[in-house]
Amino acid sequence: MSGPVMPRRGFLAGAAGLAAALTLAACGDGGGTAAPAASGSAGASAGAWSFTDDRGKKVERPEPPARIVAQVGSAAALWDFGVRPIAVFGPHKLADGSRDPQVGNVDITKVEGLGNVWDEFNVEKYISLQPDLLVSSMYEKGTLWYVPEKSKDTIEQVAPTAGVMLTGRSALDVIGTYERLARSLGAGMEGVPEAKARMEAATKELARFKDLRILMVSGGADAFWVVNPPEYPDIVHLVDAGLNVVEPDKVDEGGFFQTLSWENADAYDADVILYDTRTQALKPEEMMKKPTFAKLPAVEAGQLYPWSAEAPFSYHGYADFLENIVANLKKAEPLQ
Incomplete structure (x- = not known):
């Protein structure tokens, strides 16, 4: 049984990390x-x-x-x-x-x-x-x-x-x-032409990792979200470039993700897990405290890498985003 349903705006806006949000709120306009x-x-x-x-x-x-x-x-x-x-x-x-x-x-x-x-x-x-x-x-x-x-x-x-x-x-x-x-x-x-060339070069490299099964996720205190690739511009780009990104079998209302309990974090097999790095999401060390997550083959193999879920929609932003993904995927291999 999956965890409680979370409104898509809450997930997207980062309401999952309540403590982080309260800290940010205290920061205010400064x-x-x-x-x-x-x-x-x-x-x-x-x-x-x-x-x-x-x-x-x-x-x-x-x-x-x-x-x-x-x-x-x-x-x-x-x-x-x-x-x-x-x-x-x-x-x-x-x-x-x-x-x-x-x-x-x-x-x-x-x-x-x-x-x-x-x-x-x-x-x-x-x-x-x-x-x-x-x-x-x-x-x-x-x-x-x-x-x-x-x-x-x-x-x-x-x-x-x-x-x-x-x-x-x-x-x-x-x-x-x-x-x-x-x-x-x-x-x-x-600098736009140079950044565009970098983005295009990194995009071409992604196809070499087509044999890796990749799961893209975000962690909250009481829930584990598996994102649905067709709804996200960055993931659509990754899939179009040749990456094999897991699609959840059943998505929540709105279509952005599937909400799972941490007990069911092993619902999908993957060689690589890319995790949400936004402020409100759980850090890897926090997710590792969840036993089911810690035992995932990709986690045990050390093939857990960052996903900049809201990279700037510019050639500069995506050159950096894609180059980082390529660098990490070069370290990964399919798991038997």
């Missing part, structure tokens, strides 16, 4: 640094600007937006293309004040923080920033990630919004959308 006057995306052409997002919504302004606010995943992607948001929301600061991996290369000392955990968004500060555009990803079409339902209407009245769909798409498609948006904003694209 006072913040005064936002710069503009996004820093130099080169935007003068004149009318428009962008059609993944909701099919055409966003229009008399000139390219300069003061951009973005959810951390969107901010990380745009930053790598050369766009400089003035503020972010979502997990961007750890309890010790350092940068959360989910915010990528964003310099958090140079952006305002509007919220650090799920359902936290400082609407008053957002209004005071006089933004030109808000950008966020979407797991459900029409629902901007980390924009609280309770203040959604107010937030959307302040400035136009753009949504980038993640679910059911390849990472290449998502990266392409962010690239298109960044170019429309006049981003400099510095």
Whole structure:
């Protein structure tokens, strides 16, 4: 019997790690640094600007937006293309004040923080920033990630919004959308060709590991989640490149994962296990305390490797992400 069902938003947002979330909440905005006057995306052409997002919504302004606010995943992607948001929301600061991996290369000392955990968004500060555009990803079409339902209407009245769909798409498609948006904003694209070449090279290498059966998971205090590949852009990319990623037999409502109890963590055979490295997920040493997990062949063989579940959707972000996976899979072998 599997463990209790967890809402997909809770899993995706990281509500599984309640203690970690409370720690992050205590961190709050941390006072913040005064936002710069503009996004820093130099080169935007003068004149009318428009962008059609993944909701099919055409966003229009008399000139390219300069003061951009973005959810951390969107901010990380745009930053790598050369766009400089003035503020972010979502997990961007750890309890010790350092940068959360989910915010990528964003310099958090140079952006305002509007919220650090799920359902936290400082609407008053957002209004005071006089933004030109808000950008966020979407797991459900029409629902901007980390924009609280309770203040959604107010937030959307302040400035136009753009949504980038993640679910059911390849990472290449998502990266392409962010690239298109960044170019429309006049981003400099510095280092992009080189990063794209690195991503393509690492992608080609993945096919050599087609004989490895790979399980991708996330651990919580009372539940073990086996992720469902078709719903995640990064895993779709891995599968398209030739990796054999296990699909759960039965997924929870919403389709993102199957929830298992730790007693049933051995439900699927695998040569390699890739584990969620986000702040809220259990660390390997914590999962190893679960007897069933510790006895898994992949774990006993030491073929347990990190999975950056929210790598930035940029060529830079995916070059790093894929190169790390390739380096780890080179150490693995099929288990009999």
